[in-house]
Amino acid sequence: MDGYRTLQSDADGLGEMLEIASPEEREMLAEEQASIQTRVDDLYRETLFTMKHADAPAIVRVKSGAGGTESQDWAGMLTRMFMRWAERRGYRVDLLDQQDGEQAGVLSAEFIIRGEKAYGMLAPEHGVHRLVRVSPFDSNNRRHTSFASVDVVPEVPEEEINIHIPDSDLRRDVFRSQGAGGQGVNTTDSAVRLTHLPTGIAVASQVTRSQIKNHEIALQILKQRLYDIEMRKREEEEAKARGEQKKIEWGSQIRSYVLDKQYVKDHRTGLMKHNPDDVLDGDLDDLMWAGLEWMAGKRAAEDAGDDE
Template structure:
């Protein structure tokens, strides 16, 4: 088999093996039989909420199993066709088979990512919080660059972006901001971005043109819908009001319409100032709090599921996940997966898909990447 064809075949095989591992193939087939039996139960729709959840799970699992089987069959058929063509000396048919394998490899990667977005809340909208780290104007400018990066990423995918909360920096940038990304699988993709992001560049705010390192933190959690129940005791909340800041129209800075809610048991703090009324901002902040508590529960479950995996990577708040170097050279490097880009301008303009896809895959494999200090300094 030609080298390019072998490379495509290896890529396809790796994708299907990852899918089988992710699905826990034998368990998935057994679960599919159980769901099919349950779907035929005439009493299923006596509980519409449970029925919808079952049908959603069935649909996701059926699609993932079907896609995996289809790719494996097409791979086997194409390899068989290529071997016959090579044996007969039919170069034209060999070329067709090589092209078919390359196209199948592309589709396998897309199907792999789609199947990996089968988590409980992956299809939901996503909140993205960006917080500047220590460092004043430098880190605040970096935080605003990250806010723009996620806005551009969402726009590239045809998603809508709402600014829920925004706190401007003293001289430039932002202290913090919260975005609501609305679109299919917004949380499934964006959840891989939680962590600390590091920027190395020649500072535009340093008259001596020295190189600076800045840090900002990103936190991603899903917007929850009516199918997800999260109970909150009013006695556990501290609710503060303040005047909104930033863009927003004539109502800004005229009334104490912005709302900040602190969940005392967990010390989770959320805020909203996008609405024109205190009532609307309180409702939005409560939704955000429920989403944060739900995300914490999802993370707890994932940690329990991976408790026996010695190579499990840290995915929590405060863990540095990516380095963006603009000076003295141009490089973006993901410190979890080793994926790199020599076009940081494109990445900062929202070209994040390959980083997200690799991080999704790594959550299945659990493989850690060793990064030498010289790679990111």
Template structure:
């Protein structure tokens, strides 16, 4: 049983290192401070502030409890392993594997320490140059991300969808709801390139298609980072487009909002209610404005350091090659796999984790 004891001791050391990185003692101090605030009878004089305090307190308690429970599980497993009872070896090996998997998952979550990383995301896919092939490629990416979300238990809602003339889609915007949705999906932002024998070419020649993936954090309702002046908006109402048939809208319910100071245009047409489409369009606009603000700050800092490089359409982040060989390769991390079908079925965690780890290394 000595091998299991050493394995569990290694797991324990890794957990302690992660806890030190997180500074759990500091989080416990914040919990104590927030608990004192909840005892203040005047806290609820400002309901919005009170809700923010309660939400933060609940999140901190859950986080600390998660680590304390994990600590206890490792402690209990170590005590059992040190009994040197071979009859419980199988059970302890299974528990050790579960603990290692949990530590690996938490290690990734620690990398997601950005302001919006824990929250929901808005994912947009836009077909690039290439006509029907690129529109079909955009639809393939939509399927890939929806499958990935399904695997992780995330809820998805299509806010806006424009179909292609012959096949595929021109663009789609999807709301992805679940813990760390933005933190994970931000790794997918950029140009995705597909190389394959075109099913739309009579000569069956090889084609290269491009699609742009945009990932934005969805701001909370009480987030005051972005204030929008109604006078800065032009709102157009129009009839939803459709592939035809009974789903064609008789009434004008689609909404297009133009933010005049920046020229940002967002549209939503998937709901039958004009009001719902307007609310969804505003969700997307707020996210785009927040991203614009973040990019401006990053650009300013990068220019001060002499590191700013303009992102161009041609600088793809990942290539998906289906012919003449099978390979998906991320050009930022060199992570690759030959199992292209699995990737297109939503198995992209390896790419996401490689990107997160590399981005952290580049910042340190």
């Protein structure tokens, strides 16, 4: 933080010098100021990653809400949005499981995004995303509102997760991997779905052609989810101890995508984007950085409350 303040002071000082510099000096000073400002912005953004495991890969699960085909199509659009965002950044995406919708989209999709600060960048996307549009599935061209939940957890190093799951707590199902067709389609039942009977949480993997390997991957993801549940419970207990009452995640709509009026609005930050097609094609960075600022501010306020 001290380095950030020092660089910001240097950039401000160069700005003042620009006002009184000769024409010959201005070009050189402007280049130096731009270089310093870039470093300032990079350092400031580093301060926004206040969450634990910001550097970890992100496990993302998109699930359609009530509403049939329209909400399933929306879940499919969100899945594509995050995958396009990852593709733009050169990140790797491993599809763990996808349950296709009846006519379009997906009932749910789960995938891992691997890349620099993957979890840190995607953490603000956790919550309920709302779509408003004239539905292409409605012959009367009526306006519909649909919801989908996005769950984002870090892929925590295995040595940090001290969770043992007895075999008696698991139901194991095997099935054929879904694919786009052609030689890549898996013709054997190598995909694995594990259901944790005490909680009802189900996790699947169809990443590899090996049933054994898919079982190992699904078990590890299941442990990640149980670990995340435990961490969130602790956070809620700490919040209650501070006299706070947290909202239920599913009931917290974080963002609306209103396509017929051509805007996307984040309800936490107030940021509006008037290019919804670009956003849905993975242009998410502005929304993510604003979300990270909001999260950092919220964390700072909570820490300040703890000190009182």
